[in-house]
Amino acid sequence: MDQKQKVTIIYGSVGGNTHLVVERVSTELGKNNIETVLVKSLSADASNIEGSNLVIFASPTYYHGLLEDHFAVFISKLKLENISGLDFAIIGLGDKKYDSEYITESAQILEDFVNDNGGNIVMNSLRINGYPLAKEKLITRWAQKLAKKINQE
Ligand SMILES: Cc1cc2nc3c(=O)[nH]c(=O)nc-3n(C[C@H](O)[C@H](O)[C@H](O)COP(=O)(O)O)c2cc1C
Numbered sequence: 001m002d003q004k005q006k007v008t009i010i011y012g013s014v015g016g017n018t019h020l021v022v023e024r025v026s027t028e029l030g031k032n033n034i035e036t037v038l039v040k041s042l043s044a045d046a047s048n049i050e051g052s053n054l055v056i057f058a059s060p061t062y063y064h065g066l067l068e069d070h071f072a073v074f075i076s077k078l079k080l081e082n083i084s085g086l087d088f089a090i091i092g093l094g095d096k097k098y099d100s101e102y103i104t105e106s107a108q109i110l111e112d113f114v115n116d117n118g119g120n121i122v123m124n125s126l127r128i129n130g131y132p133l134a135k136e137k138l139i140t141r142w143a144q145k146l147a148k149k150i151n152q153e
Contacts, residue, residue: 004035005150008049011058011091012041012068018060018093021132021139025056025091028143034150041070046082054122054150057110058091065102067109075113084118089146090125093132103129122149 007029013019026036039048041059049055059071066072092107099105104127114121126142128135 004033005053005153006035006037006051007054007056007150008052009036009038009056009058010041010044010048010071010074011038011056012071012074013060014062014068015060017128017132018058018068018091021091021093021126021128022056022058024132024136024139025126025143025146028140029147029150032144032147032151034147041068041074044070044074046078049082049086052086053153054087054089054146056089056091057114059093059106059110061092061094061099061102061104061106064099065105065109067106071106075110078117080117082117083114086119088114088119088121089123090114090121091128092125093128095130122146 009022011018011022029036059067090107090110092104094104096103107125107127
């Protein structure tokens with residue numbers, strides 16, 4: 001039997017929305033025989049992403065286009081060798097009622113970070129504008145597409 005693919009999901013969440021999204025994604029990947037490990041940004045470091053087939057970075061946007069605080073600290077400590085050559089997928093949350101100019105900007109920040117450090121983003125980022133449970137279908141479809149990509153490798 002093929003060895004299970006392992007996905008590490010590093011996420012930051014202040015109000016719980018991003019947590020909801022990564023739980024849904026994790027459930028969907030699990031249904032597709034993919035093992036997931038969820039790590040909160042507050043306690044994440046480079047060792048968490050070692051040995052993963054793919055890493056998901058998930059952060060909400062706060063304060064006019066910034067990452068969640070602990071996520072910003074986490075990525076500031078990562079080095080090129082932690083990212084380079086590794087497969088990634090990105091989840092960014094936001095809400096246009098807080099800022100119409102920087103909607104889900106966290107996804108853009110994380111995409112730029114991964115690209116600048118030689119990582120490989122395997123598909124379009126999941127951007128959630130507004131309350132995530134109103135976007136369940138979008139989340140499920142995105143996770144199913146990601147599962148397909150991972151299992152094709
Ligand atoms: C103080 C504050 C600032 C925010 N700034 C932005 C922003 O600049 N851009 C955006 O798209 N969403 C912004 N948001 C919306 C959050 O990103 C959104 O509510 C998200 O779902 C929160 O995720 P969490 O519950 O996982 O923390 C802001 C929310 C708050 C409370």
